[in-house]
Amino acid sequence: MSEIEQEVKTFSVHYQCDDCGVGEMAPTGIMLMTHSPQYPHKCDKCGTGRTFADRYPKVITRT
Numbered sequence: 001m002s003e004i005e006q007e008v009k010t011f012s013v014h015y016q017c018d019d020c021g022v023g024e025m026a027p028t029g030i031m032l033m034t035h036s037p038q039y040p041h042k043c044d045k046c047g048t049g050r051t052f053a054d055r056y057p058k059v060i061t062r063t
């Protein structure tokens with residue numbers, strides 16, 4: 001076996017508020033321990049709440 005190096009690109013994924021379209025959904029710091037964890041978020045502009053299975057902003061990598 002030999003090592004294989006591959007360069008990956010890192011992206012920061014933000015979630016724009018569906019309600020006002022201006023604000024960004026920010027985690028409230030609460031994690032719901034359901035069968036799969038849920039993360040309540042709140043818009044930093046209008047205050048709309050929404051719960052996701054992901055925590056935003058999240059970091060993803062792509063090759």
Ligand SMILES: [Zn+2]
Nearest residue numbers: 017020043046
């Ligand atoms: Zn909003």
